[in-house]
Amino acid sequence: MKNHHGSVKILRRGDLAKLTGCNLETIRYYENIGVMPEPPRTSKNYRAYDESHVGRLRFIMRARELGFTLDEVRDLLALVDGGAQTCGEVQVLANAHLASVRAKIADLKRIERVLSSTVAQCTGDDVPDCPVIDALTEVT
Template structure:
């Protein structure tokens, strides 16, 4: 594509985003629909590249689509206080902390199962026993 405009494939390559994901973001309103060429191809401008890069970075950091939508809305209000942005980031950090705690508990349970393994036969395997639906829940 010529000029300052990108075809959807080029936009996808520049942002490491699949074409179908770009179309999805358009459908749900995160990314504005681009203008069309005379041949009816999508013609994305620098604003699309910047916005999609913002969306991708936010998603890479684990923000939900609703949080990304809120962040985008706030990013468009440059003179506003960033208190709302901070609140969204703090809420997300709390979610990450909960997930980390859950993963640490999972790690302890797996360590316990592995430590109990006697490395005998599968018939006597403590890991298989712990995974069995009749096994008592570990505490």
């Protein structure tokens, strides 16, 4: 995409933030930890992004929304960047992540069960005896 001067339209950091909904500082953070590439700079040292950076950042944000850690995002990006990425390789990463998501759900469900059954025994009264405290204090 070129403008009428024949040069590619550049985006500054704030533009990229607005386009993606990403926090301004987070963009710099992603650059520091190496998931976003160092963009070219203008003569005055401003970061000069283009459309490819928008795509990259959106990719990262979607992966994060799906609960991938930044380490996992790095792996996914390496596969994409490598060009030789195959469905099989990606599937391995995604399945591993899916397993950890399911483990977290199971953990939280266990917590939910214990907590809700305990709270259910509460009278909610002004009495100094509470099933929740009892459960936490229990010597068993």
